[in-house]
Amino acid sequence: MQKRKKSRGSRLFLLFLLFGCTMVGYCGYRWGKDFWTLFRRNAALKFYNVVLETYIPEVVVTESDHRPSLYEDAAAILFPSFSYHEQQLWCDSQAERQMDYEELAAAENEQIGRMIAENGQNGTETGDSQTAGGGSAGSGSAGTGSAENGSAGNGSAGNGSSGSETAGSEAAGSDAGETQGGASGTGIVRAEQKQVEINREKLKDFDYLRQNFYQVDSSTTIGSDQLNVEKLLGVDVTLSEQADGPQILIYHTHSQEGYADSVPGDPNSSVMAVGDYLTQLLTEQYGFRVLHHTGTYDVGDRDHAYYNAAPALEQILAENPSIEMVIDLHRDGVAETTHLVTEQNGKQMAKIMFFNGLCRSATLGDLTNQKNPYLDQNLALSFQMQLAAREYYPDFTRNIYLKAYRYNMHYCPKSMLIEVGAQTNTLEEAKNAMEPLADLLDKVLHGRG
Numbered sequence: 396m397q398k399r400k401k402s403r404g405s406r407l408f409l410l411f412l413l414f415g416c417t418m419v420g421y422c423g424y425r426w427g428k429d430f431w432t433l434f435r436r437n438a439a440l441k442f443y444n445v446v447l448e449t450y451i452p453e454v455v456v457t458e459s460d461h462r463p464s465l466y467e468d469a470a471a472i473l474f475p476s477f478s479y480h481e482q483q484l485w486c487d488s489q490a491e492r493q494m495d496y497e498e499l500a501a502a503e504n505e506q507i508g509r510m511i512a513e514n515g516q517n518g519t520e521t522g523d524s525q526t527a528g529g530g531s532a533g534s535g536s537a538g539t540g541s542a543e544n545g546s547a548g549n550g551s552a553g554n555g556s557s558g559s560e561t562a563g564s565e566a567a568g569s570d571a572g573e574t575q576g577g578a579s580g581t582g583i584v585r586a587e588q589k590q591v592e593i594n595r596e597k598l599k600d601f602d603y604l605r606q607n608f609y610q611v612d613s614s615t616t617i618g619s620d621q622l623n624v625e626k627l628l629g630v631d632v633t634l635s636e637q638a639d640g641p642q643i644l645i646y647h648t649h650s651q652e653g654y655a656d657s658v659p660g661d662p663n664s665s666v667m668a669v670g671d672y673l674t675q676l677l678t679e680q681y682g683f684r685v686l687h688h689t690g691t692y693d694v695g696d697r698d699h700a701y702y703n704a705a706p707a708l709e710q711i712l713a714e715n716p717s718i719e720m721v722i723d724l725h726r727d728g729v730a731e732t733t734h735l736v737t738e739q740n741g742k743q744m745a746k747i748m749f750f751n752g753l754c755r756s757a758t759l760g761d762l763t764n765q766k767n768p769y770l771d772q773n774l775a776l777s778f779q780m781q782l783a784a785r786e787y788y789p790d791f792t793r794n795i796y797l798k799a800y801r802y803n804m805h806y807c808p809k810s811m812l813i814e815v816g817a818q819t820n821t822l823e824e825a826k827n828a829m830e831p832l833a834d835l836l837d838k839v840l841h842g843r844g
């Protein structure tokens with residue numbers, strides 16, 4: 396009897412063992428090839444980065460702000476539903492979901508109107524602001540048309556070459572009444588006085604500040620520890636006047652982004668032409684020393700443009716230690732029915748949007764492989780620019796867009812990512828927007844905001 400029980404137990408054990416081996420074999424057949432390919436591709440790099448982070452963390456450079464880690468690769472194979480959710484957070488190429496544009500635009504316009512009514516008008520009117528078809532906060536949102544993987548831009552052929560040109564301040568003091576760079580209108584837009592005075596006491600309320608100045612993407616979170624008006628205004632964002640060499644670097648992670656009337660592949664009609672005009676204004680009208688870098692990093696591989704741009708950015712900053720501010724100039728991507736346009740001093744122009752990455756995922760928490768030691772300074776600079784814009788040029792800026800990742804803003808304390816209009820704007824509207832932007836930069840960087 397005991398022998399029969401032992402025999403039966405042995406058969407059951409062998410049956411379960413056979414079933415287990417079959418399942419392991421099946422899983423190995425289904426997942427093994429892809430998993431081990433990914434493992435071989437990433438394991439050595441991961442081990443190398445762990446060693447560097449442990450012993451010499453200052454030299455570690457993240458693989459990419461938008462390239463998944465080994466663990467995310469494995470999760471993509473073993474848990475595809477989880478992977479899909481995470482990809483929604485880091486692969487979305489629009490600054491916001493297009494179905495939300497009109498709703499967000501209406502909310503922003505209502506907020507601006509309410510703020511003007513609450514704080515009162517001061518001095519000269521700025522002209523009737525108008526947004527056709529709605530439109531507002533965006534990217535990459537990173538969404539972004541974004542700042543991240545991209546707006547619906549004009550992709551074009553290129554050879555990946557890069558170049559830079561430095562504009563000096565020799566022409567500073569040019570007649571401000573003349574229109575520069577082909578932007579038409581009634582002269583350079585420059586505000587002599589505030590149109591609205593924002594109540595600083597109201598800004599101490601976190602909910603009021605968040606609702607009226609920010610658009611927080613679903614991929615991230617932020618609290619009152621970072622959105623604190625006293626903290627944001629307490630950071631000195633002015634430029635020093637001591638060092639020789641360029642003070643401001645302007646470049647384009649997404650150089651191929653164009654406008655409604657742009658010629659695909661033509662840098663003279665893309666966002667790079669907008670950067671040319673901003674460079675001209677900052678040097679000739681305000682006396683800044685500006686380096687405009689015209690390297691291309693999104694040709695043929697837009698998804699990794701930030702990763703591709705990082706080495707050049709590091710080299711430029713190493714070769715030009717006088718640079719104190721970095722501006723990554725973009726063009727957003729919106730619904731075709733959205734026209735991000737405003738009128739300032741009688742001139743039609745595209746609305747702009749300041750963009751920040753928080754290095755924090757709503758689902759994963761702080762992104763330890765995408766740290767930004769200058770995050771507080773980045774946030775302070777965009778807020779001080781936004782506050783000045785609301786007071787000097789109401790309706791010129793959309794709410795500051797906050798998203799999860801880093802966007803190469805960790806290389807310089809005074810880093811800005813700026814979205815200039817969208818693919819539905821004309822090149823002229825985008826160029827015109829550089830006039831109040833240059834004025835705002837002059838005010839804030841000289842402590843007159």
